[in-house]
Amino acid sequence: MKFLFVDVYWYLILLTIIALIRQTSSAAVSPQNSISLYTENDKVAILTGQNFSSIVYQSKTAWLIEFYASWCGHCQSYANTYREVAIDIWGWRTVVRIGAINCYADENSALCDKHNVSTYPTLRLIEPEALMNTSKIITLSASDAKGVEKELIKKLVDLKRTDKTWPHFSPFNRASFEDLYSRISSSVKLVLVIIEKGDDFTGRQIMLDFSKYYEQLAIFRMTTDRKLWYKFQINMTDIPALFAIFPNNTVEQIDTKQNTKEKIGSRNLLNYAIRSYIGQRQFIDNFDDRDLEEIIQSKNALENMNKKRKSNQDNTEKNTLFNKNIIHQKINMVDFETSLSYMLRREISRVQEIRGETYDALVHWLIVLTKYFPGREPVMNYLKRVLSKVKEQPNGLTGKQFRELADTNTPDSYLPNNQVRYEYCAGSSPQYRGYPCTLWALFHALTVSQVQLETKRMNTIEIPSAIKYFIKNFFGCRHCSENFMKETKDIHQLDSQNKHAAIIYLWKIHNRVNKRLHGDDTEDPQHPKIQFPSESLCPNCRLTNDNSDNNFDLSNTINFLLQHYSKDNIDLSSVENFIITHDSKQNLIPRRERGTSLDQYSMIEITNESTQTSGLIRSIISMIQRFPLYSFILLVIIIIFVRRRYYKGKRKRYTL
Structure with a gap:
């Protein structure tokens, strides 16, 4: 019994350690979580x-x-x-x-x-x-x-709220101060009026700037009633103007010209004037000026952060030494499958209605993937099945319906949905490279695959056109999509007689994008955007050693691209094969396969007792990963329970 207790004890501890190690590892390769x-x-x-x-x-x-x-x-x-x-x-x-x-x-x-x-x-x-x-x-x-900020103010005004915390956005253009005082609560100690043009946002900004003092301070704006302006003895050249209104119908103009030595804008002028006035007159209880100081400090910190980032980018550009082991690594299949899973299950399914042009773009894109993606057999079967199911609905489908199709895996037709990591496109930080980098690699691989597969006359525009309309209809980054549309506006001018036309076309676009984004905030400091391929990666691709656009030997560059993005250059060492459990065809359990060729993958049914046991262990590990704290508490309880049973049994055994 003692040995049994020790075995159980260490077995549970070992399971917990393994699970937590796997959880840490998973976090390292699953940055989006x-x-x-x-x-x-x-x-x-x-x-x-x-x-x-x-x-x-x-x-x-x-x-x-x-x-x-x-x-x-x-x-x-x-x-x-x-x-x-x-x-x-x-x-x-x-x-x-x-x-x-x-x-x-x-x-x-x-x-x-x-x-x-x-x-x-x-x-x-x-x-x-x-x-x-x-x-x-x-x-x-x-x-x-x-x-x-201006649009936000308009939207807040449109809400037409009447809460006591809500500013008085609507202009007050009546000649009676009594009407003004009828709008405020008895707790208000100071009433201010800002006189400005009707389309000016300054008054509403000031209302919001001081909104936390709504119980003691009321701010109104006046815009169009010139009679009221005359009452205040001001004209157009004096606005924006600031006044304090008192219960006895007297008014006091507040000087807003104290800071005119610097051009700080009307909002800041009024802001400083109000704070100074409140500070002198002590109208507001517990008035705290630290908010303004905090805002100024935050703005300075943001400005310094931007300067520091720019300086770091400049230093990186000067000092970066490319890691040749990284540069020469192969394209990794795990990158392709990760990006396909995100693309199909998240990007495309995010579109609410897939109909008309959007439906045509989806079908065109799936056709290109089924024809030219250099994938494993079960993944290719998966893509063909998804295409077939989509074609069965010629009138279109919803994003939710497409997600159901994309989520379905079968024993011989599946796309892993838990390989959430990048290797070839891994960035130095989680936000860098990743999905966009892998998409570019996928686009290049498709054009290369077309050249290597097609023996008859090629449709050179087929892949670039499919890519263009996929990006237009499904790519989530709005600004990126708009830029890609500009880059591909001449797509119909592709040379139909040149079988390498699509390869060259996308390669040139990619380099133009790299040139535009070089030094941008989005650039990975450890992976600067260069004119690809680099001289170290392909010495024969450059005519000279400068980094200009026209510096490439086109023939050697094409040969390099044909090799670099070919099916034979795809690394399969990190890709996972999967077992599908009996309980659900959706439940994919990874089984690591290293060095396996594309044609050697097969699904394995769980039939024997040892496999069922390993499945139980995986389930326990999964539970520990998802609920580490609760699992640890449960582990302690189990150990205490087993230990008490052991000693209780021991006492009984020696009792006469």
Whole structure:
């Protein structure tokens, strides 16, 4: 019994250690599950599928939310703009708060789908006290910071809220101060009026800047009533103007010209004037000026961060020594299968209605994949089955219906859905390279495969055209898609007589994109965007050693591309074969196969007792990975229970 207890004890501990090691390993190769473009230091709430409902729904404030994908280059660039917005409206948080959610993370994808997010980045305003699936969709343009703030103000005004915390956005253009005082509560100690042009946003910005003092401070704006302007003894040249209104119908103009030595804008002029006035007169209890200091510090920190990033990029460009082992590595099949899984199960299925041109683009893309993707036999069977099922619905289908097709795996027809990692396209940080990098590799591999498979006259435009309309209709990065449409506007001019035309065409586009993005915020500092192939990767591809666009020996470059992206150059050492359990055809369990050729993969049925036992062990490990804390507590309880039973039995055995 003692040995049994020791065996069980160490067996359970070993299982826990293995599971936690695998969990750590999985986290290292599954970056989309944890990566956020924002940190706790940003004034952006990091939302997830787990905390979204409790934070956003039924909130007392409105929420401005960015739905983004961490792999999306434009989202990475836009993050600084969004940080700027968050800093600038930090004082508005009594009325509206700002958050962001990474739709690329598995845990967040379902929530993004519920919100019908089809492209990234998408900005949505969710009104106060909104309920799940009942609030109207309010979308904002992902423009520059000032544009977002102005549009946000318009949307907040349109909500027409009457809460006491809500600013008095509508202009007050009556001549009676009594009417003005009738709108405020008895707790208000100071009433301010901003006189400005009707299309000016300054007054509404100031209302939001001081909105947290709504119980003691009321701010109104006046715009069109010139009679009232005369009452204040001002004219057009004096606006924006600021006045304090008192219960005895007297007014006091507040000087806003104290900071005119610097061009700081009318919003800042009024902001400083109000803070100075409140500080001198002590109208507001517990008035805290630290908000403004915090905003200024955050803006300076953001500016310094951008300068530091630019400096690091410059230093990296000067000092980067390419790792030749990395540069010469083969394309990895695990990258292709990971990108295909995300593409089919997330990108395409995200589109609500797949009909008309979108349906045609999907069919065209699936046909190209089934003809030219250099995949394993079960994956090719999977692609053919998906294409066949889509063709059975010529009138189109919904994204949800397509997701059901894409999620279905059978013993001889499957696409792994738990290989969430990149090897050839792994970046130095999770947001770098990944999915877009693998797509480019896939595009090149398809054009090479076409040349190597087709013996008759080729349709040179077939693959570039399929790629173009896939990107147009399904690629999540909106800005990237628009740029790709510009790059491929001359697609119909491809030389139909040159069988290498598609290879050359996509290679040139890729290098133009690399040139445009070199030094950009989205560039991986450890993998600078170069004119491909590099001289070290293909010495014979360069005419001279400079990095210009026209510096390539076309014949040698074509030969290199034909070899580099060929089926024979695909690394299979990391790809996984799968066992399908009896309980569900969807349940794929990986079985590592190294050095296996494309034609040697086969599915194995679980039939004997030892395999069932290993399945049980995998289930236990999976449970420990998902619930490590609870599993540890359970382990302790089991050990205590077994130990007590052991000693209890021991005492009974020696009792007369």
